[in-house]
Amino acid sequence: MPYTAEISRTNPTSIIFLVDQSTSMSDPIGGEVPQQKADVVADAINRLLTELSVKCAKEEGVRDYFHVAVVGYGATVGSAFAGSLGGRDIVPLSEVADNPARVDERSKKVPDGAGGLVETSVSFPLWMDPVAHGGTPMNRALQYAESLVSGWTERYPASFPPIVINLTDGESTDGDPTAAAEAITSHATADGAALLFNLHVSAAGGTPTAFPDTADGLPDSYARTLFSMSSPLPSHMRSYAASQGQRVSETTRGFVYNADITTVVQFLDIGTRATELR
Amino acid sequence: MSVRSPTAPQPQFPSGAAYAEALQHTQLCFRHPELKGARPDLTKLGLPRAISGAFASVFSLTSATSGQRYAVKCFTRYVPDQERRYQAISARLARLDRAELSQPWNLGFEYLPDAISVGQQRYPVLKMEWIEAVTLSSWLDDNHADRFAVDRLADRFAALTRDLSQHEIAHGDLQHGNLLVAGDDTLRLVDYDGMYVPDLAGLGGTERGHRNYQSPLRGNDDFGVELDRFSAWVIFMSLKAIATDPTLWNRLHQPSGEFLLLTEEDFSSPGGSTGLQTLLAHPDQLVSGLADRVRSLAFQPLELLPPLSDTIPKQRTAPTVTTTSPGPAAAPAGGAGGLPGWMTGHVPSPARPTSTATVSTSPDGFRGRTALDVATALLWPLLLAMTGVLLMAGLPMPTAVAGAPVAAALLLTAFARSRRVERAQARAALAGLTQQLGRLDEPVKAAEKLRKEKEKFEATESERSAAHPKEQDKLTARYHAELKEAEQRKVRKQREIDKKIGKLAEDLSKALLKALTDKQNAYVRDRLGRRLIADSPPHGIGPTLAARLAAVGIRSAADFTGYRTVQNNSFNSTGAVLVISNGRLVNVTGIGEAKAIGLDVWRRDVVASAVARQPKALGTAERQQIEQGITRRRAQLTDQRSALEPATEALRVQARKKLEDGRSRLTQKHTLAGQEAARQRQEFSQRAVTLKQNRAIHESLSASVEAARMSLRRLAYAHYVRFIYVGR
Incomplete structure (x- = not known):
């Protein structure tokens, strides 16, 4: 059965984030406090990298169950890592964990134990900065990811297949991305074809369409294209999504349209959920 | 469409990173006096350092008030009846008399409901004593060459499983990460999340245990005193095998591999597994016998598995360095018909996929002289003397007649050698191994074939x-x-x-x-x-x-x-x-x-x-x-x-x-x-994986063939002549 490979240091998997950095990413996204979409996406990925580092931490340190790439696309297409990892593509998680660009102090209100709230500051490691400049060369980004995926499946033929997560807010400006998307999912390890999930971040503030199993009811051809590009969720991710209160079916796809802040975070959590880490 | 599914979702727990963030301010997140303001171990980045598992992240906290160091387990997933389970386990373990245990393997813990505040809510933690010890796998990395120490650890492990089964406790996830070795080389058992104690009878299991240690027949709902039996055999066999032949650690264990010597595939499809085949073919009968035992146990329901402790002698501190059978496990505990203890209760198993184990040879050279050997040995000086006498008598005769006694001696020796079973055995062993090797595709050729096919495919694909x-x-x-x-x-x-x-x-x-x-x-x-x-x-x-x-x-x-x-x-x-x-x-x-x-x-x-x-x-x-x-x-x-x-x-x-x-x-x-x-491409990947495995099997078999050739050489004529006089 596909998508059941155990993720281990000898059989790690790779997670490749494709981050839309087009000009429109500077538009605000709905929420309690309005934020730019680029900020929300960068925050979500930074948070997820911390999350993965903690999840893979063992006695001796962070284990390389995952190798991570963060690719930005806008004015250019390439590594979106800042700081000492700048310019790198797929980086082992242990190296990611130790090398954020910087650690910010962010203020946060926490319960003071006496029924009130007290403002404290928490350390927040950052690996990528928000960027919003240029077009949406989604085709090039997908082709970039394909070369990473192809190299990975060659190197780790037994591993859980690579997961590509595309976070975008607009239509591709360099042509129909369908063929490039299919090229990604045509690569496979012994455990199955590479996975491509798409997250559409919206400024519209409508109800998000999360993990649909049909293109019916999607508002336009752009949404339908993104839907058709998205891989069905493997069974363990489906179960996890269901345990998170998502409505899922056998043919549910890794796609969210019109995502708000909460859905962005939840989507990344579900889309990077591992089978079993050993 | 973020509609709740019809079945109510499980209660949500914070993630490991959310706990790590809360623990940046232990003054605020804890109420317990020992933990409030406690100092966490930090990572390079200065953030609380976690050790994470599937259900929880553990943080090391040093109490600000007592200076005591604790391991605090924070749960990231909902476990049904969690508090009840921990209370029952805690109560059961508290009743154990440490003086009666083989070693102080149990560790104290306290389940604290609503102990930590994360976001707007409070969650339970498990406060455990901190122990200074290393995991079994890293201990083996450092100590596998010390046969005495490994053998002693194998016996201590057997003793630990006896302690558990005596008190009707099952750990549920015995493996290299939950067995720690303390500075005095005694074992500590950690992670009691999936532990079975009699008070929990009737509840389901919370986990299936590490897959490289479990019987292929262990199900999700299995939860009882027999949970550990298969993994206990796997661990014991691995330790004994390493103690017998330390090179096995480097041959079968991959650096940072999540197993000792064998993996899930070895149990589920023993025919195609490198590890099990190597052990089954091992010249030492203790190793091959234990491996055969594990192989057959993999096909039996959990409740039929014999507890390790029943078949292993109770106290063993002496090193097990000898490599010949019947070996140290020959004590009659539960044994029948003079079989070694570990051979008793052997249930007929599915047909052997290969005959590797049966054709394995041991020991090298000739062993045990028969009457024919002794007669041949005695005949030589006799016939030589006869020749001497004939020559000295000065009788004129053709050289052929003079040489007749020597020729007779040579012929008789050749005949006696041909009657020795060792030669037939060694030949059969070599033939069997060569045949097996022949059945395997030559890995280099197969790799080249795969490479070419892939190249061709990729070319058409890019077109x-x-x-x-x-x-x-x-x-x-x-x-x-x-x-x-x-x-x-x-x-x-x-x-x-x-x-x-x-x-x-x-x-x-x-x-x-x-x-x-x-x-x-x-x-x-x-x-x-x-x-x-x-x-x-x-x-x-x-x-x-x-x-x-x-x-x-x-x-x-x-x-x-x-x-x-x-x-x-x-x-x-x-x-x-x-x-x-x-x-x-x-x-x-x-x-x-x-x-x-x-x-x-x-x-x-x-x-x-x-x-x-x-x-x-x-x-x-x-x-x-x-x-x-x-x-x-x-x-x-x-x-x-x-x-x-x-x-x-x-x-x-x-x-x-x-x-x-x-x-x-x-x-x-x-x-x-x-x-x-x-x-x-998936098929190519599968072939690449199989190829990698075959390469290992091929190497292992080639080594065995070489060894078999060597042992055949040790059965040469000259070796036989030495043997009939020297006895080896």
């Missing part, structure tokens, strides 16, 4: 990928051409119609003019017809002539149009013929040139007077009829013109549909090809 946009472009180009053609056709037709419409005004005036002319001509013709020659004859035409004219059909001015002068041959004079209406010429007797001129002048006067009176314009009705005709024509043309646009649009729609159909056919084709490529 296909490149062809796809071209085919798309072709469709688009055809679409554009069709649009262009439709547009051109429309414009051409429009121009034609516009030209016709533009000419309508001219057509009208022409039609009007023609109608007037026709009307005038008709008037004149009518007038001419009414002027009869007989009624008002022209000058010089009398009744006779008029009658003659009437005889040829000329009665009125309308009946002729003129005359022609003719030369009369007979009289050499000029005469005339008349031109009648149909253009024919008639000769009328009595009408000469002068009469003809007269007639013509008469006719001209009639014409002139008719023309002078002819109508000068069309009547209103006539005119309107003509104008209406033109208006109808204009309407027809305008209709034709406006029909052009919808017709063209229909062509456009048709072309668009053709394009879309073509595109969707192409996309479908591409998608199918992509899926096929994924399937093909």
